[in-house]
Amino acid sequence: MAAVGRLLDPMKMGGEAESLRSQLQERIVGQDEAISEIVEVYQAFRTGLAGTGRPVGSFLLLGPTGSGKTRTVEALAECLLGDRRAVTKIDCAEFQHSHEIAKLIGSPPGYLGHRETHPLLSQETLNQYHTETLKLSIVLFDEIEKASDALWNLLLGILDKATLTLGDNRHVDFSNALIFLTSNLGAREMEDLARPKLGFAAARADDTAAATDARIAQAGLGAARRRFAPEFMNRIDKTVVFAPLGEQNLRQILQIELQFVHERLYQATGSTSIRFTTSRAAQDFLLREGTDARYGARHLKRALERLLVHPLSSLIASNQVQAGDSLLVDLDSVHSRLSFRKEPKETAATADEAVAKSRAA
Numbered sequence: 001m002a003a004v005g006r007l008l009d010p011m012k013m014g015g016e017a018e019s020l021r022s023q024l025q026e027r028i029v030g031q032d033e034a035i036s037e038i039v040e041v042y043q044a045f046r047t048g049l050a051g052t053g054r055p056v057g058s059f060l061l062l063g064p065t066g067s068g069k070t071r072t073v074e075a076l077a078e079c080l081l082g083d084r085r086a087v088t089k090i091d092c093a094e095f096q097h098s099h100e101i102a103k104l105i106g107s108p109p110g111y112l113g114h115r116e117t118h119p120l121l122s123q124e125t126l127n128q129y130h131t132e133t134l135k136l137s138i139v140l141f142d143e144i145e146k147a148s149d150a151l152w153n154l155l156l157g158i159l160d161k162a163t164l165t166l167g168d169n170r171h172v173d174f175s176n177a178l179i180f181l182t183s184n185l186g187a188r189e190m191e192d193l194a195r196p197k198l199g200f201a202a203a204r205a206d207d208t209a210a211a212t213d214a215r216i217a218q219a220g221l222g223a224a225r226r227r228f229a230p231e232f233m234n235r236i237d238k239t240v241v242f243a244p245l246g247e248q249n250l251r252q253i254l255q256i257e258l259q260f261v262h263e264r265l266y267q268a269t270g271s272t273s274i275r276f277t278t279s280r281a282a283q284d285f286l287l288r289e290g291t292d293a294r295y296g297a298r299h300l301k302r303a304l305e306r307l308l309v310h311p312l313s314s315l316i317a318s319n320q321v322q323a324g325d326s327l328l329v330d331l332d333s334v335h336s337r338l339s340f341r342k343e344p345k346e347t348a349a350t351a352d353e354a355v356a357k358s359r360a361a
Contacts, residue, residue, distance in 0.1 A: 017043040020079055027075040027256070029297075030249035031068050034061065034240040038076060041178070041237065045136070055162050056136065058179040058235065060144075062220040063242025064187035066296020072242075073140050073180045077129070080136065086129035089140045090120065098150040105154070106167035121164055123172050137177040144181040145227055152232065155181075159235035181236075186223025190216045191244050217241040245296050250287055253297045257304050265312070269323040274316070281331040282338055307338055315340060 013021065017039050024035045041057035044050045050057070061069040078084040095101060106119035119125075126137040141147070141155070158164050162174040193216050220241035225233060233239075245253070258278060266273040278286075290303030308329065315321045325342055332339040 013039065014043055014047075016046060023079040024072070024075055027078070028068055028072050029252040029256070030245050031072060031242055034059075034068075034072055034242060037238045037240055038072070038178075042080075053162060053175070055159065055174045055177045055179050058159050058237045059181070060224065060233075060236045060239045061180060061182045061242060062185060062224055062239065064191055064244050064296060065184055066298035066300075067242040067244060068297065069182040069242055070140070070142060071297075073138065073182075076178075077138050080134060081129050081131060081138070083129070087138045087140050088121070088125055089142060092141055092143050092145075092147040092151065095151045096146055096148050098148050101148065101150040101154065102167065104151070105164065119166050121172055122166065123170075126172065126174070126177060135176050137174070139174070139177050139179045141179070141181045143183065145183045145185055156232065156235065159232075183224065183227075185227050186220045189219040189223065190241070193219060213243055216243050247287070247291070250291060250297065250300055251283070253300060254283060254286060254290075254304075257301060261304070261309060261312075264309075268316075274312075274321055274323060274325050274327065276312075276327040276329050276340075278329045279331065281333075282329050285331045285336075285338065311338065311340065 020042060021035060021039045024039070025032065028035060038057075038059070041050070041059075045056045061072070063069055073087055074084040077086040090104070095104065104120050126139070127135075129137065144155075147155070154164060158174050159179065162177070164172040164174065166172065193212060221239060224239065262273075262275075265275075286303055286307060287300070289307060290300030292299040312321075315327075321327060321340075321342060328341045328343055330339045330341065
């Protein structure tokens with residue numbers, strides 16, 4: 001009888017890919033599908049099995065504003081390149097007219113101002129964030145539905161041949177680039193489908209999360225297919241729909257944002273950082289003030305700045321709190337705002353304990 005070989009598991013990820021997935025999940029909440037798609041493409045690139053003659057991967061990210069599309073791209077840059085700003089970002093709202101394309105590729109020789117025009121998509125721009133261990137560029141075309149036809153034509157060439165020709169006939173190679181395109185198409189329909197899960201409303205008893213997510217994905221894909229030409233959609237490797245964020249997602253994001261505030265305080269005051277803990281009532285208040293179906297987590301961040309960060313800066317500027325102090329942030333229900341109370345020195349938690357409490361709350 002012939003020997004039977006050991007069954008292999010193609011679903012098992014490599015150590016580097018698992019590490020990237022874990023880091024992204026720490027930063028991005030509620031969008032595991034998008035993370036998985038990105039990690040799979042990155043692993044193929046690192047093992048040398050990515051396709052040749054095209055970009056490493058091209059992703060169309062659909063979903064309402066504040067659902068994490070741009071944040072996902074920035075988090076990827078932070079995990080891979082060490083800086084969330086290591087992204088070549090093109091705001092397509094600035095290129096709604098054909099003549100504005102010269103800002104991207106430069107003016108051809110003979111045109112007025114040719115020598116003064118510096119293209120935004122040069123090879124030097126793409127390569128500026130490369131490291132010794134990772135030669136990878138991350139390019140983001142934000143709000144792609146606002147782009148002019150001239151930009152669409154450029155994108156077709158980039159997505160198909162990984163090549164862009166500049167105004168002076170130099171060529172830009174995108175074969176070592178991950179390309180992301182974001183769009184809000186279908187956002188209103190997706191929000192309507194997800195509305196029972198948003199904020200503090202209860203989900204319908206006769207519906208399941210999987211069924212709702214499937215309808216949301218179909219709504220996003222349908223809107224994209226109606227707006228984008230088939231030749232464009234055929235050049236996209238992955239189309240990912242970001243669902244609107246629910247209450248539990250926003251609670252997780254709040255913990256991440258509170259941790260960012262801790263880190264900002266540490267950077268501002270050094271090793272004897274000002275520490276704070278937030279009560280459950282304070283967190284509920286931040287969620288109520290920051291939950292909005294139209295703006296998602298972006299609105300929550302603005303509420304956090306207005307209700308927590310700005311009062312903290314006033315307390316520091318007026319010398320009411322100093323380095324080494326520990327604060328309890330609670331809810332002042334009478335005035336509908338947060339209250340800040342300095343805790344006694346002998347009962348103050350360490351910085352690490354404060355962070356742990358914030359994450360566990």
